[in-house]
Amino acid sequence: EADIYQTPRYLVIGTGKKITLECSQTMGHDKMYWYQQDPGMELHLIHYSYGVNSTEKGDLSSESTVSRIRTEHFPLTLESARPSHTSQYLCASSAHEQYFGPGTRLTVT
Amino acid sequence: ILNVEQSPQSLHVQEGDSTNFTCSFPSSNFYALHWYRWETAKSPEALFVMTLNGDEKKKGRISATLNTKEGYSYLYIKGSQPEDSATYLCASLEYSGGGADGLTFGKGTHLIIQP
Numbered sequence: 001e002a003d004i005y006q007t008p009r010y011l012v013i014g015t016g017k018k019i020t021l022e023c024s025q026t027m028g029h030d031k032m033y034w035y036q037q038d039p040g041m042e043l044h045l046i047h048y049s050y051g052v053n054s055t056e057k058g059d060l061s062s063e064s065t066v067s068r069i070r071t072e073h074f075p076l077t078l079e080s081a082r083p084s085h086t087s088q089y090l091c092a093s094s095a096h097e098q099y100f101g102p103g104t105r106l107t108v109t
Numbered sequence: 110i111l112n113v114e115q116s117p118q119s120l121h122v123q124e125g126d127s128t129n130f131t132c133s134f135p136s137s138n139f140y141a142l143h144w145y146r147w148e149t150a151k152s153p154e155a156l157f158v159m160t161l162n163g164d165e166k167k168k169g170r171i172s173a174t175l176n177t178k179e180g181y182s183y184l185y186i187k188g189s190q191p192e193d194s195a196t197y198l199c200a201s202l203e204y205s206g207g208g209a210d211g212l213t214f215g216k217g218t219h220l221i222i223q224p
Contacts, residue, residue: 004152033211035211035214040216041216042113042213042214042215042216042217043198043200043212043214044214045211045212045213048211058211059211059213090152090153096158097143097155097158098143098155098212099152099155100145100152100153101152102150102151102152103152
């Protein structure tokens with residue numbers, strides 16, 4: 001079983017709040033990813049990182065930002081949450097195949 | 110951005126029956142095809158990573174084939190069991206010469222096994 005963790009698993013928060021979704025992995029993988037899945041839609045890549053101090057935007061434009069200060073940690077931040085940010089966010093890491101965390105289901109009211 | 114299509118969107122199968130579903134993807138710049146099994150409230154679980162045309166992989170009662178020239182992959186489940194109920198995702202990885210290697214996912218096939 002893959003060792004990749006996400007917290008919180010569920011979050012309901014009001015508009016305008018700043019939130020950080022945590023993702024950590026203990027496999028020593030250099031590559032990490034954030035995917036977003038709106039209800040009934042595909043997973044879309046929003047951010048990725050090749051290693052410490054590396055962050056890039058993915059295929060789907062997102063108002064969120066990420067940081068990679070440590071290999072094992074890849075947090076995602078929304079400075080001011082809006083209802084349009086309501087979605088499921090999945091973190092993944094890879095050496096060859098991608099291992100996924102359980103996701104954070106975010107609801108912005 | 111690649112367009113990965115999966116069909117059917119959902120499938121109800123009687124326990125003990127065999128089933129299969131399809132993933133189609135653009136064949137240009139193909140690098141790899143991934144299959145995942147995703148149960149509700151759990152992490153997507155990797156089933157197969159396939160790269161070669163004609164490749165066929167098997168894991169217990171589940172197997173998959175790959176045709177990179179025509180851009181499709183089939184996933185087969187033999188003798189379906191209730192624990193096979195899940196959403197099955199396929200995802201394509203495009204060769205990008207060192208650029209982004211995030212996966213492009215289909216919407217998934219939601220499989221329900223009826224006892």
